[in-house]
Amino acid sequence: SPKGRRKYKVVILGDGGVGKSALVIQFVCHRFLEYHDPTIEDSYEQQCRIDDEPAHLDILDTAGQTEFTAMREQYMRNGEGFILCFSLTDRRSFDELITYKHLINRVRAGEEMPIIVVGNKCDLEQKRQVKYEEGLTLARQLGGGKYFETSAFLRKCVDEVFHGIVREIKMKEKER
Numbered sequence: 697s698p699k700g701r702r703k704y705k706v707v708i709l710g711d712g713g714v715g716k717s718a719l720v721i722q723f724v725c726h727r728f729l730e731y732h733d734p735t736i737e738d739s740y741e742q743q744c745r746i747d748d749e750p751a752h753l754d755i756l757d758t759a760g761q762t763e764f765t766a767m768r769e770q771y772m773r774n775g776e777g778f779i780l781c782f783s784l785t786d787r788r789s790f791d792e793l794i795t796y797k798h799l800i801n802r803v804r805a806g807e808e809m810p811i812i813v814v815g816n817k818c819d820l821e822q823k824r825q826v827k828y829e830e831g832l833t834l835a836r837q838l839g840g841g842k843y844f845e846t847s848a849f850l851r852k853c854v855d856e857v858f859h860g861i862v863r864e865i866k867m868k869e870k871e872r
């Protein structure tokens with residue numbers, strides 16, 4: 697069906713080391729990567745069923761900071777949903793998320809993009825530097841208010857994030 701071919705273009709952004717690649721690879725390949733070259737920027741495709749509808753995700757796993765590569769530029773322009781990821785063990789990465797929101801605003805001026813905020817590494821509870829309530833508050837400031845605490849290591853809440861962004865994209869479409 698045409699619906700089955702519907703592609704959802706998603707971009708994951710956030711500081712180096714927060715676990716963007718680990719989350720994407722857990723979602724797509726069901727395994728935890730101890731190490732993934734932090735300079736590799738690549739896209740991943742995954743078919744799944746979300747709320748009884750087939751969905752085809754095309755996810756750009758970004759690398760590096762806020763500079764633009766040609767691939768990033770193209771994905772930022774065509775992306776339908778954005779996942780803003782920080783590490784719960786690194787407050788700096790939390791404070792930096794606003795920078796990535798500004799980047800989206802710059803590329804997609806005047807558009808209200810679906811956004812989900814993710815606090816990763818929740819398995820490292822004893823190293824936590826950001827409270828759940830702070831993550832939730834930031835999610836409300838930056839986007840629709842959807843906030844998830846994840847662990848790529850334990851595969852905790854990983855599907856919820858990627859299914860969640862598709863749900864947000866669908867909701868925005870229905871509003872139009």
Ligand code: GDP
Nearest residue numbers: 712713714715716717718729730817847848849
């Ligand atoms: P990226 O630069 O944002 O793509 O981060 P990576 O996915 O390369 O992860 C950076 C480091 O954090 C790697 O050593 C990962 O193994 C580790 N890591 C990623 N996610 C988690 C997690 O949920 N829990 C723990 N304990 N470590 C993680």
Ligand code: MG
Nearest residue numbers: 716717734759
């Ligand atoms: Mg990476």
